[in-house]
Amino acid sequence: EVQLVESGGGLVQPGGSLRLSCIASGFNFSIYWMSWVRQAPGKGLEWVANIKRDGGEKYYVDSVKDRFIISRDNVKNSLYLQMDSLRDDDTAVYYCARGWWLHDFWGQGTLVTVSS
């Protein structure tokens, strides 16, 4: 059974940092692109970033470029999102999702709240 389990969310002040993790199981993690998608409270979905199988290509939405870094560890079957210089509008549930141009499995999400 495919499972994606996110962790690392929490309350952080504006300008602060957080590192999200997503542990994958039930499939060969190393052959899939992986993505992060977020959802602000009561709002729609926003694609954030994705990363190639070997980590050699990464793409970001403009609003997080130069602040967020997506990475992965194929030995640990883990996906990460390092978030720096956090802003109020980064407040959202962050989902880890399998896939590059479609997302066929999703985690349950981890809530990031940016507030002073």
Added chain:
Amino acid sequence: DIQMTQSPSSLSASVGDTVTIACRASQSISTFLNWYQQSAGKAPKLLIYVATTLQSGVPSRFSGGGSGTDFTLTITSLQPEDSATYYCQHSHSTPYTFGQGTKLEIK
């Protein structure tokens, strides 16, 4: 960036009805269009990809159509469990933007 616009924003229908949700892209995306269903408090679920291909395990009463800039998601024989918010997403080029969502209420 490609913008995705869904209509309507919300709709209400009865069990057994047929509903259609529209999604329009700001430029041609061929058939690089996916549909997701998100029930309250849950993660999204992939329903349809490349505009018309039904994801494994999704009931056949869900169907997708369209190409270029205009797409549709049709749900026939509505069931109570279809109450959810539906999102389109293009996969033509990054960023893979989503539509704003269509909330479907089952009366």
